[in-house]
Amino acid sequence: MAPLIYTDDAADERLDDFRNLTTADRRPDRPGGRGFVIAEGTVVVRRLIESRYSLRALLGVERRFAELADDLADVTVPAYVTSADVMSEVVGFHLNRGVLAVADRAPQPSPETILGHARVLAVLEGVGDHENLGALFRNAAALGVDGVLLGPGCADPLYRRSVRVSMGHVLRVPFARLDDWPGALAGLRAHGFRVAALTPRADAVDLTKLPSEAPHERVALMLGSEGHGLSDEALAAADLAVRIPMASGVDSLNIATAAAVAFYEVTRRG
Amino acid sequence: MAPLIYTDDAADERLDDFRNLTTADRRPDRPGGRGFVIAEGTVVVRRLIESRYSLRALLGVERRFAELADDLADVTVPAYVTSADVMSEVVGFHLNRGVLAVADRAPQPSPETILGHARVLAVLEGVGDHENLGALFRNAAALGVDGVLLGPGCADPLYRRSVRVSMGHVLRVPFARLDDWPGALAGLRAHGFRVAALTPRADAVDLTKLPSEAPHERVALMLGSEGHGLSDEALAAADLAVRIPMASGVDSLNIATAAAVAFYEVTRRG
Numbered sequence: 001m002a003p004l005i006y007t008d009d010a011a012d013e014r015l016d017d018f019r020n021l022t023t024a025d026r027r028p029d030r031p032g033g034r035g036f037v038i039a040e041g042t043v044v045v046r047r048l049i050e051s052r053y054s055l056r057a058l059l060g061v062e063r064r065f066a067e068l069a070d071d072l073a074d075v076t077v078p079a080y081v082t083s084a085d086v087m088s089e090v091v092g093f094h095l096n097r098g099v100l101a102v103a104d105r106a107p108q109p110s111p112e113t114i115l116g117h118a119r120v121l122a123v124l125e126g127v128g129d130h131e132n133l134g135a136l137f138r139n140a141a142a143l144g145v146d147g148v149l150l151g152p153g154c155a156d157p158l159y160r161r162s163v164r165v166s167m168g169h170v171l172r173v174p175f176a177r178l179d180d181w182p183g184a185l186a187g188l189r190a191h192g193f194r195v196a197a198l199t200p201r202a203d204a205v206d207l208t209k210l211p212s213e214a215p216h217e218r219v220a221l222m223l224g225s226e227g228h229g230l231s232d233e234a235l236a237a238a239d240l241a242v243r244i245p246m247a248s249g250v251d252s253l254n255i256a257t258a259a260a261v262a263f264y265e266v267t268r269r270g
Numbered sequence: 271m272a273p274l275i276y277t278d279d280a281a282d283e284r285l286d287d288f289r290n291l292t293t294a295d296r297r298p299d300r301p302g303g304r305g306f307v308i309a310e311g312t313v314v315v316r317r318l319i320e321s322r323y324s325l326r327a328l329l330g331v332e333r334r335f336a337e338l339a340d341d342l343a344d345v346t347v348p349a350y351v352t353s354a355d356v357m358s359e360v361v362g363f364h365l366n367r368g369v370l371a372v373a374d375r376a377p378q379p380s381p382e383t384i385l386g387h388a389r390v391l392a393v394l395e396g397v398g399d400h401e402n403l404g405a406l407f408r409n410a411a412a413l414g415v416d417g418v419l420l421g422p423g424c425a426d427p428l429y430r431r432s433v434r435v436s437m438g439h440v441l442r443v444p445f446a447r448l449d450d451w452p453g454a455l456a457g458l459r460a461h462g463f464r465v466a467a468l469t470p471r472a473d474a475v476d477l478t479k480l481p482s483e484a485p486h487e488r489v490a491l492m493l494g495s496e497g498h499g500l501s502d503e504a505l506a507a508a509d510l511a512v513r514i515p516m517a518s519g520v521d522s523l524n525i526a527t528a529a530a531v532a533f534y535e536v537t538r539r540g
Binding site for chain 2: 135208253265
């Protein structure tokens with residue numbers, strides 16, 4: 001059981017991992033950034049405890065630790081117990097979820113490792129919004145997508161806001177960055193993946209036809225940013241382009257929502 | 271063309287429709303509430319201009335009115351032009367979209383009017399979160415749902431945040447409140463609708479089987495709140511229960527995302 005350590009001193013140096021969170025969760029190469037993985041709220045803290053990331057410490061109000069008692073049974077890092085006010089003072093803003101956990105980053109698997117084990121993958125280009133990226137991971141986890149490959153221009157899935165919006169699923173769904181873009185798509189093809197690009201273009205195949213157009217065991221769904229969509233290079237490197245049948249006069253769906261619909265179409269075939 | 275009226279006085283009484291927006295967009299029966307319909311940003315302002323709601327005035331920076339020039343061609347209400355700073359001072363918070371429009375509410379159609387013309391409907395219970403409700407309307411518009419019926423506990427679709435998150439589609443997709451709950455569901459059935467309740471319950475039919483389980487022309491998809499789902503009464507009044515096939519160990523999708531997946535399954539049959 002994690003040792004519960006009571007403190008009511010916001011200046012307590014043992015709480016430094018949690019200090020000024022809005023800068024501490026930045027990458028280590030940014031000013032003030034320490035690149036920690038930060039979980040907020042009992043649901044996400046639980047996922048961080050279960051994850052492969054190495055826990056450093058927890059900070060929360062007593063009631064939240066009571067809720068987490070079972071999850072903390074095998075945890076040995078300190079759990080600092082304090083008031084909501086002291087928590088706010090330490091982290092630098094009001095935090096209404098009552099509990100935080102901090103972990104160190106860990107090396108990500110290689111793209112090859114991920115695609116060796118996957119049937120359905122998401123491949124992203126230019127998804128730079130942390131909340132959209134987090135929501136997309138949540139949807140990937142719910143609908144059975146086996147991994148996410150990040151092309152250029154994608155945000156950091158381990159940034160605090162992505163972690164929160166994903167409900168902690170960025171800590172579970174394997175992901176890796178692709179350095180060679182769009183060259184890496186040929187590598188996917190060599191592993192038996194059919195690369196389907198999701199786009200609103202009128203000449204794309206209706207998504208409902210994807211199972212007949214790509215009756216492959218393995219499918220990689222490629223998605224671009226909400227604003228600009230996929231680059232011409234990425235579209236040209238795909239095996240086919242698919243579109244969600246959309247009512248006329250309506251702008252496209254939010255990227256994470258469009259991803260959910262496409263994930264559903266592909267994974268439900270299993 | 272709307273007359274452009276320049277002002278740099280935040281106390282200008284002609285701007286009163288835009289004053290303290292966080293209270294002004296409340297229902298008229300709440301303190302400070304005037305129940306206006308408020309659109310923020312060029313995309314949503316455009317939709318408000320095109321809507322059946324009667325425009326009162328616009329307020330924005332010059333650049334945004336230039337973008338809206340075509341849309342304002344037939345508009346006769348005043349368009350107040352000012353600086354971003356004066357706008358912030360008037361509305362009471364920093365607004366980064368640069369243009370606002372205010373309209374009066376209008377009576378909503380009756381449920382009977384909506385279901386007389388619809389093939390696919392969404393029926394909601396307890397969707398009390400304004401952003402989830404707005405996102406759901408956006409998804410309904412994109413995927414071709416013909417109307418939304420609001421059971422008990424649903425938020426106000428015309429609240430400012432719902433309007434914004436919906437990208438203005440709450441101004442286009444017809445909606446009505448159902449007073450008799452869940453009794454009104456029998457009325458849907460009398461109009462030839464098959465009422466399918468979306469639920470995570472394990473004994474529900476897989477959503478992919480809905481087309482064969484309910485080969486009806488008209489389908490009403492019933493959705494509950496993200497937290498509590500549908501009430502037992504609502505589930506009992508449905509014709510069948512359907513569930514999105516979900517990976518084990520994952521909490522349910524966000525309500526608007528789950529709705530999008532279900533809308534896709536139902537509307538793509540058309």
